[in-house]
Amino acid sequence: MNVHTQTSHTPAEDALIQAFAERAGALPGDAAVTAKREEAAELLKRGLPTRRMEAWHYTDLRRLLSKVPGFDASASAASVEPLLQGSAILPVLNGAAEKRETPEGVAVATVADRLADGSLAQLMGYDGFDDTVSAVNSALASDGFTLDIPAGVQVTTPIELQNVQAGGQVHTRFAVSVGEKAKATIVERQTGSGEALVSSISNLEVGDDADVVWLIVQEQPEGTSHLGRINITIGARANVTLFVMNAGGKLVRQEIRVVAQGVDSQFRLRGVNMLAGETHCDVTMVLDHAAPNTISTETFRNVVTDRAQGVFQGQIRVARDAQKTDAKMACNTLLLSDEGGFSSKPELEIFADDVACGHGATVTEIEADHLFYLMARGIDEKTARGLLVKAFIAEVIEELESEPIVEALEAKLDAWFSEHG
Amino acid sequence: MLEIKNLHARIAEDGTEILRGIDLTVKPGEVAAIMGPNGSGKSTLSYVLAGRDDYEVTEGDILYNGQSILEMDPAERAASGIFLAFQYPMEIPGVATMEFLKVAMNAQRKARGEEELKIPDLMKRVRSAADTLDMDMAMLKRPVNVGFSGGEKKRAEILQMKLLQPKLCVLDETDSGLDIDALKIVADGVNALRSPDRAIVVITHYQRLLDYIVPDTVHVLYRGRVATSGDKDLAIELEKNGYTGIVGEAA
Numbered sequence: 001m002n003v004h005t006q007t008s009h010t011p012a013e014d015a016l017i018q019a020f021a022e023r024a025g026a027l028p029g030d031a032a033v034t035a036k037r038e039e040a041a042e043l044l045k046r047g048l049p050t051r052r053m054e055a056w057h058y059t060d061l062r063r064l065l066s067k068v069p070g071f072d073a074s075a076s077a078a079s080v081e082p083l084l085q086g087s088a089i090l091p092v093l094n095g096a097a098e099k100r101e102t103p104e105g106v107a108v109a110t111v112a113d114r115l116a117d118g119s120l121a122q123l124m125g126y127d128g129f130d131d132t133v134s135a136v137n138s139a140l141a142s143d144g145f146t147l148d149i150p151a152g153v154q155v156t157t158p159i160e161l162q163n164v165q166a167g168g169q170v171h172t173r174f175a176v177s178v179g180e181k182a183k184a185t186i187v188e189r190q191t192g193s194g195e196a197l198v199s200s201i202s203n204l205e206v207g208d209d210a211d212v213v214w215l216i217v218q219e220q221p222e223g224t225s226h227l228g229r230i231n232i233t234i235g236a237r238a239n240v241t242l243f244v245m246n247a248g249g250k251l252v253r254q255e256i257r258v259v260a261q262g263v264d265s266q267f268r269l270r271g272v273n274m275l276a277g278e279t280h281c282d283v284t285m286v287l288d289h290a291a292p293n294t295i296s297t298e299t300f301r302n303v304v305t306d307r308a309q310g311v312f313q314g315q316i317r318v319a320r321d322a323q324k325t326d327a328k329m330a331c332n333t334l335l336l337s338d339e340g341g342f343s344s345k346p347e348l349e350i351f352a353d354d355v356a357c358g359h360g361a362t363v364t365e366i367e368a369d370h371l372f373y374l375m376a377r378g379i380d381e382k383t384a385r386g387l388l389v390k391a392f393i394a395e396v397i398e399e400l401e402s403e404p405i406v407e408a409l410e411a412k413l414d415a416w417f418s419e420h421g
Numbered sequence: 422m423l424e425i426k427n428l429h430a431r432i433a434e435d436g437t438e439i440l441r442g443i444d445l446t447v448k449p450g451e452v453a454a455i456m457g458p459n460g461s462g463k464s465t466l467s468y469v470l471a472g473r474d475d476y477e478v479t480e481g482d483i484l485y486n487g488q489s490i491l492e493m494d495p496a497e498r499a500a501s502g503i504f505l506a507f508q509y510p511m512e513i514p515g516v517a518t519m520e521f522l523k524v525a526m527n528a529q530r531k532a533r534g535e536e537e538l539k540i541p542d543l544m545k546r547v548r549s550a551a552d553t554l555d556m557d558m559a560m561l562k563r564p565v566n567v568g569f570s571g572g573e574k575k576r577a578e579i580l581q582m583k584l585l586q587p588k589l590c591v592l593d594e595t596d597s598g599l600d601i602d603a604l605k606i607v608a609d610g611v612n613a614l615r616s617p618d619r620a621i622v623v624i625t626h627y628q629r630l631l632d633y634i635v636p637d638t639v640h641v642l643y644r645g646r647v648a649t650s651g652d653k654d655l656a657i658e659l660e661k662n663g664y665t666g667i668v669g670e671a672a
Contacts, residue, residue, distance in 0.1 A: 368475075369511050370511055370513050372471075372473050372474075372495060372511075373507070373510070373511040373513065373565075374513070374516075374521070374525075375472075375494065375495035375496040375499070376471050376472075376473075376495045376496075376498075376499055376504075376505055376507075377499055377521075377525035377528075377529075377581065377585065378496055378499035378500040378525055378528045378529040378532065378585070379496055379499075379524055379525055379528045380496045380528065381494065381496060383524065383528065384496070387516055387520075387521070387524065388513070388515075388516070390515075391513065391514065391515025391516045391564070392515055394515055395514065395515040
């Protein structure tokens with residue numbers, strides 16, 4: 001891979017470098033963590049990635065990240081109502097974890113404490129020169145939560161990790177480990193009220209025979225740039241469902257890095273991108289089928305209106321001995337405006353010979369026949385369009401089966417449509 | 422109730438003229454049958470009445486209760502009481518049938534200044550209408566028309582008609598794809614809606630349906646015009662002798 005070193009920095013690059021210079025001394029971490037931070041900061045000094053870097057081809061970060069605000073220590077953020085009623089909330093408010101009561105049997109610690117004692121050092125750092133999101137976060141991460149769900153523990157209360165910004169910069173980290181035969185539902189909320197640069201990385205380690213549902217709901221205000229990433233490893237016979245909803249932000253990059261490393265494991269990714277205004281939203285997934293007999297399905301549905309731009313990059317790699325892999329990827333977009341756009345780039349890299357892998361992408365408009373049928377029953381055009389767009393998105397949400405989750409996400413849909421529909 | 426005057430319409434996309442001067446009057450309480458060979462403009466007429474924008478009216482007018490409807494969009498026409506039972510009802514994935522019925526009924530009630538229906542009241546109405554059409558409520562849990570057989574779709578159209586209680590019903594080839602038992606059920610459903618203040622226009626290719634929905638008037642469409650009109654005996658004559666005699670006369 002080429003390393004592009006920019007000869008002169010953009011204001012955003014300067015702001016990141018300066019942020020590290022100012023903040024480094026105050027950020028938590030032992031010697032190992034500090035070394036990782038410095039290494040990450042070195043990468044940032046080479047400049048942000050441009051479209052010449054393949055992973056960033058559709059999201060020229062150097063051009064799109066036009067402004068990086070400074071830290072605002074005085075800003076205060078409050079936790080928000082949970083997505084699912086009765087959830088245990090673990091809030092990170094303007095970059096600082098606030099300790100709360102946690103569900104029985106789950107061990108919780110703050111990331112600040114675990115960086116200070118060095119026990120999270122191995123999660124810091126970046127993976128290749130195009131791993132800018134990890135580099136930004138590793139250099140500047142201040143706090144977050146780690147959760148340890150021991151083997152056999154079935155957590156019935158949903159756990160909601162909240163990353164709430166109040167403007168400025170927020171760099172947060174979550175790390176969740178789910179033991180063998182354990183079960184949990186985790187909601188990751190990315191929201192706030194200010195104009196901010198947010199980076200947030202979640203690590204999810206799923207043990208053998210475990211069962212995890214993880215929902216990312218990103219609703220940043222329209223002046224905020226959001227760099228998100230989730231790293232998942234899946235054990236044998238484990239089931240993981242990841243749901244991603246992007247419904248806000250000015251510049252959004254959500255990276256999904258999954259390794260199906262145990263035999264007979266199942267990974268299900270469902271996502272909806274609801275893009276309006278000037279949003280540029282990029283979801284980039286890399287999934288490794290690293291063990292035999294693993295199944296994965298990935299479905300994204302996107303609605304694009306105004307001048308919004310969307311990107312989905314989905315790369316599925318099947319290792320030589322990952323025979324009987326079954327992977328199906330689909331990305332369907334409903335384009336509601338001539339000025340909006342969506343780019344979809346599926347990639348399959350298959351080194352095994354007995355696999356079933358497929359992908360498909362479509363970009364469509366609302367079907368005139370469907371619209372006429374609804375209107376012929378007295379439903380006005382705006383409502384009829386709303387019903388059809390919502391139906392397109394809701395089909396993916398309904399695949400999540402759980403009634404409280406489906407209802408909560410559909411309520412988010414309704415809220416989005418009443419604002420942008 | 423319905424006055425169609427010298428109506429000319431063409432396909433918007435390529436300008437092909439389909440309707441070439443239709444004159445037709447339907448009174449309140451009347452059941453009018455429109456027959457005619459393939460390609461005579463029957464379905465086009467039904468779409469133009471409902472306001473589908475694939476067709477352009479180039480001349481003439483459609484008056485409904487004395488008012489022109491040409492400037493009204495399909496939703497406004499439906500809210501004013503015009504209902505088209507589709508020849509090929511659309512399947513709409515993702516839109517739940519009950520939700521669709523609720524939104525449609527309430528949209529029309531709202532347009533007429535009536536109060537919205539509450540869920541229990543709605544359910545009661547739907548259940549009772551479904552019963553008379555021998556429809557399983559389980560079907561209505563599916564998205565609109567998705568996975569319905571041809572006959573089920575036609576019943577679902579009549580179900581909507583019963584629930585929306587329109588003033589002018591236009592049934593486009595409602596008999597196609599129905600076996601004889603389903604045909605009777607659907608015809609009973611339509612007959613139950615006959616009333617002195619409601620007009621029904623039945624578009625059909627075959628006389629068979631008219632044994633069950635007996636029309637007051639029969640009009641034969643040929644090349645985009647009404648070639649001849651008569652009473653129910655005209656339909657029986659057509660069934661016996663075919664269209665050639667009639668269209669020969671008109672041509």
